[in-house]
Amino acid sequence: MAAGKLLIDRQGAVAQVTLNDPDARNPLTPSMVREICDFFASANRDVSLSCIVLTGAGPSFCSGGNIKDMRDGTDPMFAGSPNDMQEGYRNGVQMIPRLFHQLDVPVIAAVNGHAIGAGCDLACMCDIRIGSPSTKFAESFMRVGIVSGDGGAWLLPRVVGLPRALEMALTCRVIGPEEALSWGLVTHIVPEDQLIERAMDMARSVAAFPARSIRLNKRLIVRSQDMTLDGSLELSAAFQAIVQNTKDQKEAVNALLEKRPANFVGA
Numbered sequence: 001m002a003a004g005k006l007l008i009d010r011q012g013a014v015a016q017v018t019l020n021d022p023d024a025r026n027p028l029t030p031s032m033v034r035e036i037c038d039f040f041a042s043a044n045r046d047v048s049l050s051c052i053v054l055t056g057a058g059p060s061f062c063s064g065g066n067i068k069d070m071r072d073g074t075d076p077m078f079a080g081s082p083n084d085m086q087e088g089y090r091n092g093v094q095m096i097p098r099l100f101h102q103l104d105v106p107v108i109a110a111v112n113g114h115a116i117g118a119g120c121d122l123a124c125m126c127d128i129r130i131g132s133p134s135t136k137f138a139e140s141f142m143r144v145g146i147v148s149g150d151g152g153a154w155l156l157p158r159v160v161g162l163p164r165a166l167e168m169a170l171t172c173r174v175i176g177p178e179e180a181l182s183w184g185l186v187t188h189i190v191p192e193d194q195l196i197e198r199a200m201d202m203a204r205s206v207a208a209f210p211a212r213s214i215r216l217n218k219r220l221i222v223r224s225q226d227m228t229l230d231g232s233l234e235l236s237a238a239f240q241a242i243v244q245n246t247k248d249q250k251e252a253v254n255a256l257l258e259k260r261p262a263n264f265v266g267a
Contacts, residue, residue, distance in 0.1 A: 001178045006035040007057070013050035013207040014200065015043075022058025027066040028118050028150075030075055033093055040099040047266060050207035050214050053199045054126055055110040059134070064117025065093075067144060077149065089149045093118060097151035100125040101222075104215035106206055110199035111135045111186060120168075121152035121186075122153045127218065128202070131186035137175040139168040143252045158225070160184055210248035 007018040017039060019026035026032070043049055056062055066075065073079035076088030100107065109126035112135050120137045123129050139156060141148050148156075148169065157165040160183045168175065180186045190198045206214060216239045224232040243249050248264045255262035 004035050006039060007033045008039060011200070012204075014053065014201065014203040015049060015051075016053045016055070016196070019054075019056040019062055022056070022060070024066070025060035025063035025114060025116075026056040026119070027063045028093055028096075029066050029069065029090060033096065037095045037099060038097070040103060043105050044103060046105075047211065049105055050059075050209075050211050052105055052107045053110055053196070053201035053203050054107055054122075055199070056112055058113075058114070060113040060119075061109070061111045061115040061135075062119030062122050063114060064119040064121075064140075069254070070144060073234060093150045096122065097125055097155065104219050106203075106208075106214065106218050108138060108199050108203055110195050111137075112192070112195055117141055118148075118150045118152075121148060121150050121155055124152065124155040127160070128240075129186045129188060130188045130195065130199050130202070131177050131180055132190060132192045133177055133178060134192060135177045135186065135189070137168075137180055137185050138172060140172040140174075142170070143172050210243070210246065210252060210264050212246055212248065213243050213252075216243060221237070 005019065005021045007020045009018070019032065021027065021029075021032065028036075043052065046232070065077070069075040070078045075092075077085060077092055078244040079085070079088070106128070107126040109123045109129040110183075111123050111129050111131045114136050115123045116138045117140050120139050123137070139148065139152060140154075152169070156168065159165075160168070164183055167173075175183065175185060177186070177189050181189050188198065220232070220236055220239055224234060227235070247267045251262050251264060
């Protein structure tokens with residue numbers, strides 16, 4: 001399904017979502033931001049959706065903000081009074097990290113080519129990132145004299161650690177695939193022509209488990225990052241009580257004991 005600059009290819013319980021403005025390297029223009037927000041706002045409500053693969057069309061994943069929009073003031077983030085600009089960020093690109101943070105559906109980024117500025121931060125919003133030999137990351141906001149306005153200051157240190165996040169932000173240097181792998185920006189580097197299929201295979205392996213358990217596992221791990229151990233244990237006990245009262249959990253146990261494929265029904 002095509003929706004302007006965003007392509008959505010639904011394959012059973014997995015959705016492949018592609019930023020589709022390859023000539024401009026898939027920038028986060030206002031229209032692209034709206035389409036991303038529309039899809040991800042609806043993803044949690046879609047109980048048949050168990051995993052998402054996010055990628056970019058062409059040779060780049062995402063080039064971040066459009067520099068011409070910044071120069072010309074054609075994006076609300078780059079025009080008007082300081083208050084107008086602040087509201088432009090709050091009601092624009094900052095909606096994306098908020099939606100991702102609320103999302104229980106796992107997201108795998110297939111990072112083809114450049115993930116620059118807000119594109120780097122978009123990749124860091126995803127739960128898992130897979131790269132290729134052409135993958136490059138840069139937290140390069142200072143090249144245009146600004147700070148990360150889309151959550152990178154919160155996201156990047158959680159992915160690579162504070163010293164490396166500061167190095168990326170303060171030097172703006174490009175991180176290539178091998179360094180990205182060693183820093184934890186990606187978990188795998190695979191050949192270019194295998195990138196999407198590897199991400200989709202991983203998504204299908206996730207989606208093979210009970211849908212409610214997938215979402216609650218992700219929610220528990222993400223929420224636990226900002227909790228005490230006691231709080232996390234309390235939340236895990238509550239989630240265990242929920243999943244152990246589902247048909248799919250009982251089917252998982254029976255299938256394992258009977259050494260047969262499970263037949264999950266989403267309940």
